[in-house]
Amino acid sequence: MKKLSIKKIWKTITGDRQLLAGTIGLALLLLLAVAAAAVATENPYHYGKDMLVGLGENGHILGTNHMGQDIYSMIIYGIRTSLKVAVISALISGALGVFIGGIGGFFGGKVDTFISELINVFMMLPSFFLILLIIAMFGNSITNVMIVIGITTWPSNAKLMRAQALSLRERTFVKSAVAMGETKRQILFKYIIPNGIFPVIANTTMGMSNAILTEAGLSFLGLGDPGIISWGQMIYTGKQYITSAWWISAFAGAAIVVTVLVFYLLGDGLNHVLDPKYSRKRG
Amino acid sequence: MNKENHTPFVSVKDVAMWYPYHGKRQQKGEKDWIKAVDGVSIEIEHGEILGVIGESGCGKSTLGKILTRLENPTRGDCLIDGVSTKEMIKKDAKKFRSTVQIVFQNPFDTFTPRDTIEKILLRPLKNYSIGTDNEDRRRICIEALEAGGLRPAEDILKRFPHELSGGQLQRISIIRSMFLNPGFIVADEPVSMLDVSVRADIINMLIELSKSKDAAVMFISHDIALTRYISDNIAVMYLGRIVEYGSADEVVKSPMHPYTQALISNCASIDPEDKQETISIEGEPPTPLNPGPGCYFAPRCYMACEECYKRYPEPVVSETGHWAACARIGENGK
Amino acid sequence: MERLLTLENVNVSYVNKDKKVYAVKNAGFSINKGDSLGVVGESGSGKSTLAMALLRLHDESRTEITGKALFEGKNLLELTQEEMNALRWKDISVVFQKAMNSLSPVHRISEQVEDIYRVHEPHASKKEIEERMIYLLKLVNLPERVYRLYPHEMSGGMLQRTAIAVSLLHSPKLIIFDEATTALDVVTQGQILEEVVQMEQEISMTRIMITHDMSVVAASCNKVAVMYAGEFMEIGYVKDIFKNPMHPYTKGLLNSFPSLKGENETLHAIPGFLPDLSKPEPGCVFASRCPQASERCRREKPACQELKDGRQIACWLYQGGETHE
Numbered sequence: 008m009k010k011l012s013i014k015k016i017w018k019t020i021t022g023d024r025q026l027l028a029g030t031i032g033l034a035l036l037l038l039l040a041v042a043a044a045a046v047a048t049e050n051p052y053h054y055g056k057d058m059l060v061g062l063g064e065n066g067h068i069l070g071t072n073h074m075g076q077d078i079y080s081m082i083i084y085g086i087r088t089s090l091k092v093a094v095i096s097a098l099i100s101g102a103l104g105v106f107i108g109g110i111g112g113f114f115g116g117k118v119d120t121f122i123s124e125l126i127n128v129f130m131m132l133p134s135f136f137l138i139l140l141i142i143a144m145f146g147n148s149i150t151n152v153m154i155v156i157g158i159t160t161w162p163s164n165a166k167l168m169r170a171q172a173l174s175l176r177e178r179t180f181v182k183s184a185v186a187m188g189e190t191k192r193q194i195l196f197k198y199i200i201p202n203g204i205f206p207v208i209a210n211t212t213m214g215m216s217n218a219i220l221t222e223a224g225l226s227f228l229g230l231g232d233p234g235i236i237s238w239g240q241m242i243y244t245g246k247q248y249i250t251s252a253w254w255i256s257a258f259a260g261a262a263i264v265v266t267v268l269v270f271y272l273l274g275d276g277l278n279h280v281l282d283p284k285y286s287r288k289r290g
Numbered sequence: 291m292n293k294e295n296h297t298p299f300v301s302v303k304d305v306a307m308w309y310p311y312h313g314k315r316q317q318k319g320e321k322d323w324i325k326a327v328d329g330v331s332i333e334i335e336h337g338e339i340l341g342v343i344g345e346s347g348c349g350k351s352t353l354g355k356i357l358t359r360l361e362n363p364t365r366g367d368c369l370i371d372g373v374s375t376k377e378m379i380k381k382d383a384k385k386f387r388s389t390v391q392i393v394f395q396n397p398f399d400t401f402t403p404r405d406t407i408e409k410i411l412l413r414p415l416k417n418y419s420i421g422t423d424n425e426d427r428r429r430i431c432i433e434a435l436e437a438g439g440l441r442p443a444e445d446i447l448k449r450f451p452h453e454l455s456g457g458q459l460q461r462i463s464i465i466r467s468m469f470l471n472p473g474f475i476v477a478d479e480p481v482s483m484l485d486v487s488v489r490a491d492i493i494n495m496l497i498e499l500s501k502s503k504d505a506a507v508m509f510i511s512h513d514i515a516l517t518r519y520i521s522d523n524i525a526v527m528y529l530g531r532i533v534e535y536g537s538a539d540e541v542v543k544s545p546m547h548p549y550t551q552a553l554i555s556n557c558a559s560i561d562p563e564d565k566q567e568t569i570s571i572e573g574e575p576p577t578p579l580n581p582g583p584g585c586y587f588a589p590r591c592y593m594a595c596e597e598c599y600k601r602y603p604e605p606v607v608s609e610t611g612h613w614a615a616c617a618r619i620g621e622n623g624k
Numbered sequence: 625m626e627r628l629l630t631l632e633n634v635n636v637s638y639v640n641k642d643k644k645v646y647a648v649k650n651a652g653f654s655i656n657k658g659d660s661l662g663v664v665g666e667s668g669s670g671k672s673t674l675a676m677a678l679l680r681l682h683d684e685s686r687t688e689i690t691g692k693a694l695f696e697g698k699n700l701l702e703l704t705q706e707e708m709n710a711l712r713w714k715d716i717s718v719v720f721q722k723a724m725n726s727l728s729p730v731h732r733i734s735e736q737v738e739d740i741y742r743v744h745e746p747h748a749s750k751k752e753i754e755e756r757m758i759y760l761l762k763l764v765n766l767p768e769r770v771y772r773l774y775p776h777e778m779s780g781g782m783l784q785r786t787a788i789a790v791s792l793l794h795s796p797k798l799i800i801f802d803e804a805t806t807a808l809d810v811v812t813q814g815q816i817l818e819e820v821v822q823m824e825q826e827i828s829m830t831r832i833m834i835t836h837d838m839s840v841v842a843a844s845c846n847k848v849a850v851m852y853a854g855e856f857m858e859i860g861y862v863k864d865i866f867k868n869p870m871h872p873y874t875k876g877l878l879n880s881f882p883s884l885k886g887e888n889e890t891l892h893a894i895p896g897f898l899p900d901l902s903k904p905e906p907g908c909v910f911a912s913r914c915p916q917a918s919e920r921c922r923r924e925k926p927a928c929q930e931l932k933d934g935r936q937i938a939c940w941l942y943q944g945g946e947t948h949e
Contacts, residue, residue, distance in 0.1 A: 179399040186358055187414050187466070188387030197413075201404050345809040455897050485666035486836065486880045490891035512810060519882035519891060543885060556814030558839035560866065560881045574779045574812055 019280050026276025032269030040086045047080035051236055059252045070254045072244065078254055081236050082262050088237040089266055092153055092222045093215035099157025100218075101211040104164020105200060108207075111165070112172025113199050114191070122169070126162045134159040138221065142230045149232040152225060156218045163214070164207050171203030205281035213274030216267040223263050238263050297372040298333035300357075300474050300506050305330045305366035306530075307352050311579055325578045326352045327363070328530035334474070334506040339497065341521030341538060342510045343553070345575050349530040350510045351395075354476040357508065358392045370474060388418060391467035393496075395479040397459035401451040407462060408447035411435075414469050430469075438465045438495065457488035464495055474506045475499070482511070493520050514557045518542045526550045529578045529586040536612030546606070546614035549587045585617065593618055628798060628830050629678075630654040634691035634701070636670070636677045643902045644688075647673040649854045651691070652928065653936070655847075657797075660824065660831040662841030662862070664877070665851035668898045671834045674851075675802050677701070679718055680708045695798070714744045717796040721803040723787035727775040733757075733786060734771050741793055760789040763823050765815075781812035788820070792827070800832045805840060817844045838881055842866055850874050853899055853909040856928065860935025870931075871939050872914045908940070916941060 020026050039046055048068065049055070055075035057065050064070065069078040111122030141155045175181055175198065184194050225231050226239025233240075238259040245255025306329050311322035327349040334340045342350045355361045357368050359379050368375045370389060378386040394400050401410050411431045412424065421427035428447075435443035438461050451459060460480060467475060477496060481489040497520060500507045511517045517524060517538070524541040526534040526549065534547040545551045552569040571590045578586075584599035585591070591598065595618065603617040636648040648670040655661050665671040676682045677689055678700055693700040695716070703711070720726055728736055734754070741753045758768050764785040775783060784804065791799055805813040821844050824831070833845055841848050842862060849859040850873065858871040869875045876894040883889070896913035899905060907922040908914070914921065921940050928938045 179394045179396050180402045182360055183392070183394055183400050183463070184402075185360060186387060186392045187417070187470075188384045189413070189417060193417075198402050202402060345811065457893075457897070486838070487666060487876055487894035488897075490880050490893035493891060494893075514810065515882045515884040518884065519888060553811060554884070556811045557884055558814055558817065558837070558843040559884055560839045560842050560878060561883075568814060568818060570815060571811060574781050574809065 023276045023279055025272045026280055029269055029271075029273030029276050032265075033273055036086055036090060036266060036269060039083055040090050043083050043087060047077075047083045049077040049080045051076055051080040051084045053077075059248065061252070062254060069258050070252065072241075072252070072255045073248060078241075078258055081241060082238070082258055084236045085238045085241065085259065085262060086266070088149065088235055089219045089222070089263075092149070092156070093218045093266075093270060096153045096156035096160070096218040097211045097215045099154060100160040100214055101164055101207060103158065103161035104166075104211075105168045105204060105207055107161065108165035108168030108170075109172050109195055109200050109203070112169040113176055113195050115173075115176070119169075122165070126165050126169070129159070129162040130166075132159070135221070135224070138225065139228075139230065142225065147225075147230050147232055149235055152222055152232065153218075156221050160214055160217065164210055167206045167210055168200075168203060171206065172199050175199050175203050206278070209274050209278035209281055211274075212270060212277055216270035216274070219263065219267055219270070299336045299371060300334040300508075301369045301372075302330055302332045302353075302357065303366050303369065305353070305356055305363045305368060307349070307356060307361065308364045322580055325530045325581060327356065328578070328581075329366070330527075330530075330532055331366075332525055332532060332535070334508060336473070336506055337500055337504040338523065339500050339507040339509055339521045341517035341524040342508060342527060343512060343514055343517050343524060344527035345512060345553075347529075347575055347577070348527040349578070350527050351478055353527070354392065354478045354508060354510050357474075358390050358476050359386065360392070384418070388470035389472055390474045390476070391470060391472035393460070393463055393467060393475065393477040393480045396483055397456045397463055398451070398483070400459060400463045403451055405450070406447065407449050407451070407454070410451075411447070411462070411466055411469075414466060418470060420469060434465045434469070435462070438462075439491070440465075455488075456484045457491060460484060460492050461495065464492070464499070468499060468503075471503070472505060474508075476508045476510070478510045479512070480509075481516070482513070489516070496520065514542065514554060515559075526553070529575060529581050531586060531615070533587065533616070534612075534614040536608075536614075537610065540610060540612045546608075546612065546619050547587075547616050548591050548593055548618075550614070552592075585615070626657045628655050628657045628659075628696065630692075630694045632692040632694070634674070634677070634693055635689065636673050636682075637688045639686055639688055645902045646904055647854050647901065648677065649904075650928075651856060653849055653856065653859050655798075655830055655832070657830055658828060659847055660833065660845040661847045661849060662833040662835060662845035663849045663851060664835055664838055664841055666836055666898075668853065668901065669851040670854035671836075671851050672802055673854075675718070675800050675832070675834050679712065679716065679800065680705065681718075710744075713740065713791075713796065714794045715796055716798045716800070717791040717794075718800045718802060719784075719787050719791050719804040721806050723783040724775065724780070726787060727783065729775050732772055732774055737771070737790060737793065740790060744794055756793065757789065760792050761786070763792070763819075763826065764789050765819055781808055781816065784808060784812075784816060785819075788816070792829075795827065796829070798830045798832065800834065802834045803836070804833075806835065806837070813840070814843070820844055838866075838877060850877065854901060855909050856936070856938065857910065858935065858937045858939075859928075860933065860937075864933050864935055870935070870942060871937055872916050872941070873910045876913075876915075908938070 020030050048066065053076065055071060057067060057071050058075045059073055060067050060071045062070050067077050067079065069082065071077055107122055111119045137159055138155045142151060145151050181194060181198050184198055222231065222237065223239030226237045227243045229243060231237055231240050241259035242256045245252065248255055305327060306325065307327040308323040308325050311324050330353060342353065344350045352361065356363045359375055375386060408431065412427050415421050415427040415430060421430050431447060432443040435446055440446050440458060440461060481492050484492065493516065496507060499505060509517060509520050521538045523536065524538045525532045526541065526547065528549050534541060534545065534550045541550065542554060545554055552571045555567065555569045569592065571592065573590055583601055585603050588594040588598040597617050603615050605613040605615045606619045607613040631652050631654065634648060634651040638645045638647055651674060663671045678693055680700065689701050691701065737757050738750065738753050741748055754771065757771055761768065761770055766782060766785050770778065770782065770786060778786065805816055808816065817840065833841060835841060845862055847860065848862050848865050850857045850871065852873050857873045858865060865874060866878065869878050879892050882891055894913050899909055899912060907924060908926055911917040911921040918940065926938045926940045926943060928936045929943060930936050931942065
């Protein structure tokens, strides 16, 4: 692998248009999330007197909802929720996938048979209904939502990692590590995972956009966390006013589309850059 | 040598490696086997270099992997100092790994591409608690690299494997093995992927190590001239079996087995005037799928007779210990 | 003797975004009809690059070629791809290292041969092609039935022989073997080389043998050209060069091969490694590894000189025709 230096990373990012767009998008989103208090014009949790005010009226750039909350500020604060859900659930899903898939592929034999079947079972489960079930049982806090998304999306990561481990196991450097007397645990963590993790990283980034969509979907169904502001919930509540106050749902929907697109571009760009076959084609 | 009460250092006893074959030829109730290695017995002493030669698919690499226990044989065992390696690896895997080391064919893939040479070399030192602290271990690495002709060592330690040449990587691979002070080294085609002009370095390094540390070396190769150069004794393998064994000079200069004769006569020489009579053999080595019952080489042998197809020939031993498994030895004037 | 191919000042370099790698520099040699020239060199010597450039099979967008390669009066390096297509396989053909990859796995040999044959002779009948191919198969010691087989039904040696036969379909004037026997076993390689040499006594052909193995050249060629880091070090007759190598690199290379039957002399490696081809040095490319290098070698590049026995050598030790050992 190439030595990682800031210069090289910069070159890689600017060399791939999708990756560049995704990175800029993510940077903007992060900036907005961190500086939400400064960027927002009002406290989105504040129920104001102006109810269902249209665009630009009374200083509400994007209007207000039926409770008098400022839509623009809600959208800005909603970035925090979406990013949190995306990152944490993807981390859970990625870590589980890498670990379980890595063990399966590297150890092989009965362990692998068991893990492959487990992956298949999880892949066949209709995960959205599983999520609904768990939320219904354990309550709809945002933490539960993140954990549930994480543990229902790991199988695709595990599949990728398993395939990587299967081929890495046959590489000379893994055999030579065995011959040098390194333990299986050392080999798994020092050789198999670091060398096979890149496709999983790309996949996980793509998975982040799915996580955002899932959270929005749950909120839309009324199963989101009522204590926080999320785009899904905005669409859900705006649904009833869609004819009279379309701005409540529409801008939240647009925000979801943009964020999902950013993560998708990022994931796809990473996929290009990290896939050795692709980089060879580009020279 | 007194065979009765002498325990050879490395002793391979009737080792076999069979893989089940799932092909269309399979009939009910019968199992087909690919016999990659099929009953190999051989001994190697301290400080001895044994060359194993044969064409691709003859099982020489599988044999090397069995001896280093990267694969477990279907049958047989390998003893080191009279102790079964099967038991050794169960009891104390680390001790076994430090006794038996392997040098791989592909130096470009021997090290993880993500780590620097420093990290790669420090790892076994830490695992085996060699050296007192990291500073001391670094010093050991630098000394070893410089002794191996890799200068400037400080610079090499900072490199990643892809920044070094095949010859350098192969030397580092041997140096890393030597940290553990192994008594037995399997070198599996260690120079076949290197440029000709740097091969001699690796070969001479192996010879030097075997002599100075009194280590036993198994040198696996398809290059007969090179094997003769490095080895004390040579074993010739064909379809998973050793067909001939003897001192390097004897095997190359007066081969007994028709297969060895064909192999050597077809070996291209760098002397353009050395146009020897080549012995042609039909076809190429088949897959070792249920070979036998007769001599495995019989279908391609230019002097095979009916007898050869009936049962596997017993080895014929000469006074010097040079032997070959052929039923017709002595009939072709050799 | 009639000249078939003459190279003058051929340079091939790969151009990347930020650097230029000089793969072949100043290549110049000529081949007469009926010659068999072995081009030997280690990895990075540019031997395969040169062959690809002659056949114009390189990636044109990333390669820069200058110089002349006159093949029967035509400069191969300046022909259009259409003109080149007319030459390839008819006048110049090539055998690659892995015949497996140059034959389609889903078609019988017969179908592929018919297609290839009809590229240049569109009206040839099946019968005609079959007769021609079977004659060629016999030349390379293969039975007739091979003509009806699929590639996967054959062993590596058979495939390589088939590839040689296919390359001979139109009796090319020049045939290039690019490491064609490298992947084969000792016995098969030995047999194929012998067959090729015998075959040449029957049909007239001119051959360039690209290889890293000196013994292949010794067994099958009459001339040898030694390449190092993109440049020709020594070119001459096999019988002269193998017996009396003059260039220090050739000497080093020959010393790196152990003898099969002779005395077991100590082998010597050539110390050091290949120079960075993207940063050309002013002196001789081999100077940094040469045991006999002087100050001059590092400063100035020696030109290729012709000696009395017809060999060409690029080394300061032999400048002006003097031969001091």
